[in-house]
Amino acid sequence: MSAEQFEHPDVVLCPDGPMLLRGVDSVQDADGTVHAVDRPVVAVCRCLKSSRLPWCDGTHKVIPRGHS
Numbered sequence: 001m002s003a004e005q006f007e008h009p010d011v012v013l014c015p016d017g018p019m020l021l022r023g024v025d026s027v028q029d030a031d032g033t034v035h036a037v038d039r040p041v042v043a044v045c046r047c048l049k050s051s052r053l054p055w056c057d058g059t060h061k062v063i064p065r066g067h068s
């Protein structure tokens with residue numbers, strides 16, 4: 001099944017960017033801490049450079065490719 005067949009995918013991996021999650025009510029980080037989600041879609045940082053981990057704050061945009 002291709003991505004185009006999903007009208008509302010629950011997980012989207014952005015190239016060199018965050019992971020977008022739709023319809024979740026919490027996210028558990030690597031330390032086991034559970035972060036409540038109160039939005040329909042949240043962006044989880046994958047570069048680990050965000051100052052608001054586990055959430056993406058846009059810092060990935062200033063990181064040279066291949067260094068995330």
Ligand code: FES
Pocket residue numbers: 016017018019044045046047048049050055056057058059060061
């Ligand atoms: S993915 Fe956006 S700050 Fe890390």
